[in-house]
Amino acid sequence: MAEKKHLLEVNHLKTSFYTDSGEVKAVNDVSYYIDEQEIVAVVGESGCGKSVTQMSVMQLIQSPPGKILGGEAILEGRDILKFRATSKEMRAVRGEKISMIFQEPMTSLNPVITVGKQLTEVIRTHKKVSRKEAWQMGVDALANVGIPEPEARMKNYPFEMSGGMRQRVMIAVAVACNSRLIIADEPTTALDVTTQAQVMELLLDVVDKMKTSLIVVTHNLGLVTRYADRIYVMYAGRIIESGTTEDLITKPCHPYTIGLLNAVPKLDANEHEQLTTIEGAPPDLANLPDTCAFLPRCPYAAESCRKLPCPELQQVGEHGHFSACHLKIRREDT
Numbered sequence: 528m529a530e531k532k533h534l535l536e537v538n539h540l541k542t543s544f545y546t547d548s549g550e551v552k553a554v555n556d557v558s559y560y561i562d563e564q565e566i567v568a569v570v571g572e573s574g575c576g577k578s579v580t581q582m583s584v585m586q587l588i589q590s591p592p593g594k595i596l597g598g599e600a601i602l603e604g605r606d607i608l609k610f611r612a613t614s615k616e617m618r619a620v621r622g623e624k625i626s627m628i629f630q631e632p633m634t635s636l637n638p639v640i641t642v643g644k645q646l647t648e649v650i651r652t653h654k655k656v657s658r659k660e661a662w663q664m665g666v667d668a669l670a671n672v673g674i675p676e677p678e679a680r681m682k683n684y685p686f687e688m689s690g691g692m693r694q695r696v697m698i699a700v701a702v703a704c705n706s707r708l709i710i711a712d713e714p715t716t717a718l719d720v721t722t723q724a725q726v727m728e729l730l731l732d733v734v735d736k737m738k739t740s741l742i743v744v745t746h747n748l749g750l751v752t753r754y755a756d757r758i759y760v761m762y763a764g765r766i767i768e769s770g771t772t773e774d775l776i777t778k779p780c781h782p783y784t785i786g787l788l789n790a791v792p793k794l795d796a797n798e799h800e801q802l803t804t805i806e807g808a809p810p811d812l813a814n815l816p817d818t819c820a821f822l823p824r825c826p827y828a829a830e831s832c833r834k835l836p837c838p839e840l841q842q843v844g845e846h847g848h849f850s851a852c853h854l855k856i857r858r859e860d861t
Contacts, residue, residue, distance in 0.1 A: 533601075534708055534740050535584070535625075536560040540598030542583045545591065549813040553579040555764035557598075561708065566734060566741045568751035568772075570787065571761035572809055577744045578630065580761070581710045585620075585627055586612040603707075623653040626701035628694075630713040635697060636685040642669075642696055643681030646703060653704045668699040671736075672729055691722040695729065702733055709733070712744045727754055749791035752776055757847075760784050763810050763820035766840065770848035780843045780850035782825045819853070827854060 542554040554576045561567045569577045582588055584600045586608070599606045602624060610617040621627075629635040637645060646665035647658065656664065662681070669677035672695045685693055694714065701709050711730060715723035727743075731754055734741045743751055751758065751772075758775045760768040760783065768781040779785045786805040807824035810816065819838055822828050832853055840849040 532563050533560045534563045534565075534603075536601040537580075537584060538599050538601070540580065540583055540600070541596040542579055542588060542593060543596055544593045546813065551812045552764050552815060553593075553812060554583055555815070557761075557764070557766055559759050559766060559769070561740050561742060563707075564734070564738055564740060565757070566731070566743065566755050568743045568745065568755035568758045569761060570745060570748050570751065570758055572746055574809055574812070575761045576764040576812075577746075577761050578712050581627065581712060581742065581744055584608075585625060585710070586610070586617055587627075619653070622649060622706065623704050624706060625708045625710065626704065626706035628697045628701050628709065628711040628714055630716055636693060638684060638686050640684070641681065642683055642685065642688075646681070646696075646700060649700055650703050664703060665699075668703040669696070671702065672696075672699045672733070674699070691725065694722075694726055698726075698729060698733065702737060702739075705737060706739060708740045708742070710742045710744065713746070714743065715745070715747070715750065723750065730754075748787045760787070763815060764812055765820070765851065767821070767851045768849065769840070770844065771846045774844055774846055774848045778844060778848070780848070780855075781821075781852045782827050782854075783821050784850075786824075819851075829854060 537560065538558045540554055540557045544551040544553055557576070557580055569580065571577050579588070583595050588595060595608060598608065600608045602620065607617065607620050643662065643665055646668060647661040650656065650661040650664050651658070654661070665681055666677045669680055674680050674692065674695050685696070688696065714730065715726055727750065730741060733739065743755065745751055755772050757771050758769065759766050760775070760781065762783050768775065768779065768784045775784060776788070779788055789803040790805060792802060805824060810820050816822070817836055819825070819832055822832055825832070835853050838851045838853050840851045842848065843850045
């Protein structure tokens with residue numbers, strides 16, 4: 528079997544926001560990659576830097592107050608972070624090479640412009656086609672994401688659709704130009720459990736049909752374990768564990784990953800059994816400690832953890848399993 532190529536490789540990415548409280552290090556030296564036709568999940572609590580990382584790669588960070596301070600994002604042999612955010616080269620990357628499904632479809636879709644007009648605008652921006660051809664491509668895109676009567680839906684406004692339907696439209700916008708990579712930022716937010724499963728199955732179907740790659744950004748570790756090939760766990764602007772889905776589920780090594788897994792509700796749990804939580808709150812990104820950022824919340828912290836600097840990612844197993852923890856912890860030991 529031929530070795531997969533890295534479609535996107537991000538190295539030492541740093542993004543900060545400059546506020547009245549000081550510099551907020553939202554993305555603090557993050558490196559990751561995604562292969563062709565691979566599904567990767569980026570998981571962590573709200574505010575850990577998941578979305579800002581992807582927005583930085585797309586150069587969609589609002590400046591001021593945000594600024595990409597360093598790093599590179601290699602896409603098909605080119606560092607796309609060297610392009611100006613408003614350049615023709617970067618606009619050609621967005622939509623044509625990388626598409627992003629944003630977190631809230633109601634605010635991402637213009638409520639006073641029809642779905643058809645928004646779809647055809649995206650298509651004609653990246654494809655040299657007539658209005659009629661773009662319209663038909665839009666109809667086909669809606670049909671591909673399972674929207675019934677796509678021709679009629681092209682004439683609808685977003686507010687005339689349900690949340691799940693609007694999310695399907697967002698996916699249609701992302702796939703209309705046959706992008707190499709789709710980034711889905713919290714694609715199941717505010718959707719009921721049944722619709723969440725439908726949206727994830729749809730994304731899986733799109734990846735399979737279009738031979739594209741997919742990055743799923745989510746706080747719900749339980750949601751992606753069924754779909755992702757690999758998982759990156761983020762905390763306080765850094766990746767603290769990464770590996771194949773099987774390794775992270777069966778052999779998690781970082782206390783934060785273990786806490787996230789323990790917090791997933793279990794179907795066979797007693798109805799009177801309390802849900803497991805991670806005590807405390809994430810640190811202030813404007814005032815990060817020199818030691819491990821998870822230290823105040825870690826139930827396994829040793830005295831040495833309070834004296835050692837912030838841990839770097841170290842290989843802890845086969846298949847590219849890495850963890851940023853001073854201690855050698857296995858879930859079965861907890």
